[in-house]
Amino acid sequence: MSAVLHRKTVVITGASSGIGLACAEAFARHGANLVLGARRYVELCNIGETLEKQFGIRAVAVSCDVAKEVDCRALIQQAETAFGGIDILINNAGISMRALFSDLDLGVLHRLMNVNFWGAVYCTKYAMAALLRSKGSVVAVSSIAGYRGLPGRTGYSASKFAIHGFMESLRVENLKTGLHVMVACPGFTASNIRQTALNASGGEHGETSMDEGKMMTAGEVAERIVQGVIQRKRTLVMTRQGKLAVWMNKLLPAWVDRQVYQLFAKEKNPLVK
Numbered sequence: 663m664s665a666v667l668h669r670k671t672v673v674i675t676g677a678s679s680g681i682g683l684a685c686a687e688a689f690a691r692h693g694a695n696l697v698l699g700a701r702r703y704v705e706l707c708n709i710g711e712t713l714e715k716q717f718g719i720r721a722v723a724v725s726c727d728v729a730k731e732v733d734c735r736a737l738i739q740q741a742e743t744a745f746g747g748i749d750i751l752i753n754n755a756g757i758s759m760r761a762l763f764s765d766l767d768l769g770v771l772h773r774l775m776n777v778n779f780w781g782a783v784y785c786t787k788y789a790m791a792a793l794l795r796s797k798g799s800v801v802a803v804s805s806i807a808g809y810r811g812l813p814g815r816t817g818y819s820a821s822k823f824a825i826h827g828f829m830e831s832l833r834v835e836n837l838k839t840g841l842h843v844m845v846a847c848p849g850f851t852a853s854n855i856r857q858t859a860l861n862a863s864g865g866e867h868g869e870t871s872m873d874e875g876k877m878m879t880a881g882e883v884a885e886r887i888v889q890g891v892i893q894r895k896r897t898l899v900m901t902r903q904g905k906l907a908v909w910m911n912k913l914l915p916a917w918v919d920r921q922v923y924q925l926f927a928k929e930k931n932p933l934v935k
């Protein structure tokens with residue numbers, strides 16, 4: 663339990679599974695009230711009720727497709743109505759892809775940008791006034807793919823690079839307002855994201871391409887995000903491999919091209935040969 667987070671209002675998108683669900687559990691454990699947004703409303707209601715009973719907090723579930731601006735506005739409005747303000751916004755909802763650009767239906771790229779980039783922008787825009795009042799935190803759950811392009815993930819990397827640029831600008835604009843702006847980059851984390859990743863024509867792959875057993879857990883990622891918010895960190899690159907990739911990419915980008923190629927050639931059904 664953290665005194666800093668006790669009875670604070672935290673809005674989390676994509677809260678029905680993976681890192682978003684783990685963030686809901688972690689913030690609840692630290693005594694925060696929750697506004698949970700995702701498309702699966704019934705599941706969200708069940709999650710909220712469980713967390714209320716377990717941690718003695720209040721949780722509100724809101725049906726929200728972050729690709730729709732109107733849904734994001736309603737999510738933020740419902741948070742303000744329920745709790746009178748917002749202290750922390752976690753822009754977590756996201757989808758991935760696995761397909762070569764040469765094969766890709768451009769609609770897939772639009773979907774990646776709509777969810778991963780525009781979803782975060784809409785929520786941040788509508789929460790901005792409340793966050794400025796509370797001198798709160800806005801967090802984007804991004805990825806190493808926001809620092810370095812990855813094969814088979816043109817749309818995913820583009821959406822994460824875009825959110826990095828957006829968040830960096832936002833941070834500088836708010837250097838004197840007290841708003842905390844953080845980009846969190848987990849390493850590979852066991853979740854549904856590789857199962858639901860889009861293929862070249864926009865269908866879901868329906869299977870993971872990697873060994874999920876060797877990855878970080880969503881719970882570990884969530885606790886790092888909570889600590890990052892408490893300490894008002896600027897960026898969180900969560901694994902040694904990730905930190906190395908970010909640094910080596912600045913120093914020796916062509917070498918990193920080859921390393922990344924080799925790494926992704928080890929995927930099941932590799933996109934690079």
Ligand SMILES: NC(=O)c1ccc[n+]([C@@H]2O[C@H](COP(=O)([O-])OP(=O)(O)OC[C@H]3O[C@@H](n4cnc5c(N)ncnc54)[C@H](O)[C@@H]3O)[C@@H](O)[C@H]2O)c1
Nearest residue numbers: 676678679680681727728754755756805850851853854855
């Ligand atoms: N798992 C990893 O290896 C990994 C690594 C780095 C970054 N990330 C990022 O973490 C975030 C969470 O992903 P995860 O790994 O927990 O995957 P996940 O698939 O378990 O969770 C993604 C969540 O986003 C929701 N979502 C998807 N589209 C949505 C939409 N249009 N509107 C509302 N909600 C929507 C899903 O329903 C789900 O609840 C993503 O932004 C992802 O890019 C994941």
